[in-house]
Amino acid sequence: MPITGAARLFAILGDPIAPVRSPALWNAEFTRLGLDAAFVPMEVRAADFAAAWAGLAATRNLDGMVLTMPHKQAVLPFLDLLGPHARLAGAVNTVRRLPDGRLEGDMFDGEGFVAGLRAAGQEPAGQRVLQLGCGGAGRAIAFALARAGAAELLLSDTAPGRAEALAEAITAAFPACRAAAGLPDPAGQGLVVNATPLGLRAGDPLPFDPGRLSAGQVVADVIPNPERTPLLDAAAAKGCDMVSGRAMFEGQARLAAAFLGVAGWGG
Amino acid sequence: MPITGAARLFAILGDPIAPVRSPALWNAEFTRLGLDAAFVPMEVRAADFAAAWAGLAATRNLDGMVLTMPHKQAVLPFLDLLGPHARLAGAVNTVRRLPDGRLEGDMFDGEGFVAGLRAAGQEPAGQRVLQLGCGGAGRAIAFALARAGAAELLLSDTAPGRAEALAEAITAAFPACRAAAGLPDPAGQGLVVNATPLGLRAGDPLPFDPGRLSAGQVVADVIPNPERTPLLDAAAAKGCDMVSGRAMFEGQARLAAAFLGVAGWGG
Structure with missing residues (x-):
């Protein structure tokens, strides 16, 4: 054609x-x-x-x-x-x-992300979530996770005040979801979401320390290309389940x- | 791909x-x-x-x-x-x-037009030419015809002074080509060029009266789509050779x- x-x-x-x-x-x-x-x-x-x-x-x-x-x-x-x-x-x-x-x-970043999680067999309802990145896509993803029934949402961003502002907005819109700003520590979380642009360019640092991941956690990345990011490699090495940016995309x-x-x- | x-x-x-x-x-x-x-x-x-x-x-x-x-x-x-x-x-x-x-x-409208004429087997060198339309494409075509060796260039445009100005510019750049403004009468011309947009839209009037055409003349149209314009139909009915806008295009x-x-x- x-x-x-x-x-x-x-x-x-x-x-x-x-x-x-x-x-x-x-x-x-x-x-x-x-x-x-x-x-x-x-x-x-x-x-x-x-x-x-x-x-x-x-x-x-x-x-x-x-x-x-x-x-x-x-x-x-x-x-x-x-x-x-x-x-x-x-x-x-x-x-x-x-x-x-x-x-x-x-x-549609947020709803697309949740649809991608579910297509990959991961249900966010009831989950404890750590999300890195509270920019444009991050805000959308956090709202969509809260709407989908996430139990807790720990938000982290390097820009001062950004995670706090998003946590307040989530709490106002979805009171059933416990949202708060915090440090980028995945320990104890069920689902860890990279919603930063880190991983898009070769040589980017990781968005958090994967040494704190443990087997059985789910790590989801928003980066669609490369599909297998250094973060997902590190998560796999720790025995985590992975959801790539392709699912969200x-x-x-x-x-x-x-x-x-x-x-x-x-x- | x-x-x-x-x-x-x-x-x-x-x-x-x-x-x-x-x-x-x-x-x-x-x-x-x-x-x-x-x-x-x-x-x-x-x-x-x-x-x-x-x-x-x-x-x-x-x-x-x-x-x-x-x-x-x-x-x-x-x-x-x-x-x-x-x-x-x-x-x-x-x-x-x-x-x-x-x-x-x-x-490249002018050089493309001349290349199209030649690809269709029509050589502009030595020709007497009537050209309708002295806008952007028309100016380019007139210069290219003069550069290619057209002997005479009769220019016609409905905008007052436009054909005269182009004829003067042609004469200044290519003194060997006799350029002048005149009425849109194809009688006696070897090559007749439509460089107006007439023919692009269904229902457009013809750019000149084809009743004055005669067999053996060449009628060239710049309209690329439709490839067969009402003007070319009228020229064919008079026994003229045709060069469509596809050649120029x-x-x-x-x-x-x-x-x-x-x-x-x-x-």
Whole structure:
């Protein structure tokens, strides 16, 4: 199926952009579905976001935009409508152009992560969770874990106050989940989640000390590429179960495709 | 060959965009060459050009932009360097990002048109030519016909003064070509060129009265889609030889690909 002049466009904006797996997955689906559509990667630096966004908003055949690091919060001022997950998370990963031209954003990182956990056979309900990283994706994941019934949520972030603010917001929205900020120590946790960008670039430090992991714990990573991160290697060496970023990524993509009106996804 | 996160991008900007044939041709070449690259159509209105351009300039993996109506002159203020054909024509159809980030534009409509004529077995050298339309593409075609050795160039445009200005510029650059503005009457001409957008949209009027055509004349149209325009139908009915916009389009694409550094184009 060639991409013609009548193609509908979708784009993912991020920096770095080369590691993102969405274009390959989406374009393979478009081919399978026989759609004249393209999903293209756009490498846009944080400082250039506003200019890039104005250009995409002016591109009339661009039906949807996906945001990845570092743009998930930067996009908020440019949207006309926010969906329920985006309002809670304060971040957006998917934007659609409505028939009247308005732009509506929502956030599927959290629901995609939980869907990925469950697809990998790991149920978050009742779990004690340590989560590293409380940025755009981290907020969404924490809310989704609380919504899914996690019993405890220990949040850790290197930015001062960030984990505390998220713990308060979780407690307000989901009082049944005991949320608190704390040190990045996995000892005693059932599920450990890396929601930081560490692992995306070769040579990144680990987000926490894996020496404190023990057999039987579940370690889930949000990094989709490489699928096997140094953190997951270290977890496996400790006898932990692993859930890779691919599981989250596939869950996200399915939810984003539904939001963007791509019928028949995953067929 | 899927489009991945590491894909290099190319875009064509225009309005209307659905009829452009470039995306299908370029993406087929990318597939044949095994390149991780995409050439996407972007529907951008004239009033939105500056915003759209700023966004594309900020997209770091976008290596080249192709301009079609109505943007071939609007892009001029946004470029750092102009090639020789663009300087003469006062219009640009292809822009490349240099390694230092500067944007260089050039214009291949004229040379592509002449290459298409020759590929169709029609030699412009020594010809008497009537050309309708003296806009961005029209200027480029007139200069290329003069450079190719056309003996006479009768130029016609509905915008007051436009044909006169182009005739003066042709005379200054190519004194051996007798260029003048005149009425759109094909009688007595060897080659008749439609360089107006008429024929792009169903229901457009013809650019001149085909009742004045006679057998043996050559009628060339710049409209690439539909390939067989109502003007070419009328010319065929009069016994004229025809050169469709596809010939020009293929010549343009080959020249643009070389400018954009796509090696191996066209096998």
